Amino acid sequence: MAKAAQCGPNRRVVELGPGTGPVTSALLGHGVAPNNLLMVELDPAFADHLSLLHPDATVVRGDATRVHRIVQAHGWESCDAVVSGLPLIAMPLSVQARIVRGAFSVLAPDGVFVQFTYGPFAPVNPELIRRLRLKPRRHAWIARNLPPASVWTFRRLP
Template sequence: MSLADRKLFVERWLKSPLKVASVTPSGTDLCRAMARAAGITPSRRVVELGPGTGPVTAALRAHGVAPENLLMIELDAAFAGHLAAIHPGATVVQGDATRIQRIIHDHGWSDCDSVVSGLPLIAMPLPVQARIVRGAFSVLAPGGVFVQFTYGPFAPINPELIRRLRLKPHRHSWIARNLPPASVWTFHRLP
């Protein structure tokens, strides 16, 4: 991550710590694990929620996602502008992740293969978390995967929501070298 990226991240965190929700961007090992969990291939369409300054985005691109198959939804206008500048050809939407279904349809997508989230889902009120997760699963193609990381020991989606939506959680990897250590989880919908 460049010095400019770090500076932007710290500025945005100082302005709105609850929205940014981390004092440091995701580490390289965590970002690579997120990309692996998403099952990236050049033809897979990926929606990224809350990309911030784009460290996970960079890992997705490095693992082969084509810019035209990447749609990022970022609430913070400064982060969104930064992402658009460094990822030409990708679609960057400054918007709310609770509107994922409308956003991808407004950009000509009917569905996607992976939703990769850097949002602090588990810290969100359950109704907001539910809107985001329901929306993500409404746009995932059959067999699609929802990828989320957490710093905590448990699945980063409320257990009641997992039950109601019939999701199958799986801890994909644990990244001890991240600061703080993190786990990457995948979620699939049960048949």
């Protein structure tokens, strides 16, 4: 996921649903500066854990459907990548749409939305992909993960 987000010290990354933080650690390990990482976590226990684990990064206890407001409140105009560990595929289309629309509302024009899934297909509803004019691409398949997982990237079509 960190590779798909094209991590680096000058790239701003928003992470949705970091949970216990394995992807967070990979983002930081691949060069994202802590002050360029904004994590949005709904669960208070996970948020507290992440704050202790990564004290130089920002953890916001919040709902990913409000990512636009959260990013603006943090003082960012945009970011280079939104990385999501949320189970989008299991969410109602209306919730999925709010999250994905929100992610693209804060992404720079050449930004990337990165999502992993355990399912065999793109984790964003095909109708939503069409409506938002997105280009999905399976970036990686992780067979050694149990269950096997895929990392997908989504970019705006020109």
